[in-house]
Amino acid sequence: MSAHCQVTGRSPGFGNNVSHSHRRTRRRWNPNIQTKTYHLPSEGRRVKLRVSAKGIKVIDRDGIEAVIARLRKQGQKL
Secondary structure, X not given: OOOOOOOOOOOOXXXXXXXXXXXXXXXEEOOOEEEEEEEEOOOOEEEEEEEEHHHHXXXXXXXXXXXXXXXXXXXXXX
């Protein structure tokens, strides 16, 4: 659960490293997770979220109030 975005739900992708001789070993692609603090003017407090780079763009586009309302509707406690 460490590499999981709270806004978009992005999580690691899994696959193989393939060498020149075609030996395969398992690997994972982690999303770009950042810990960001946002100010909620309606509640007068700050909220710390673990979001991906795409999640930051979603918050910039929709606004933090709308995103927090959507997360609470999904049942996340913030």
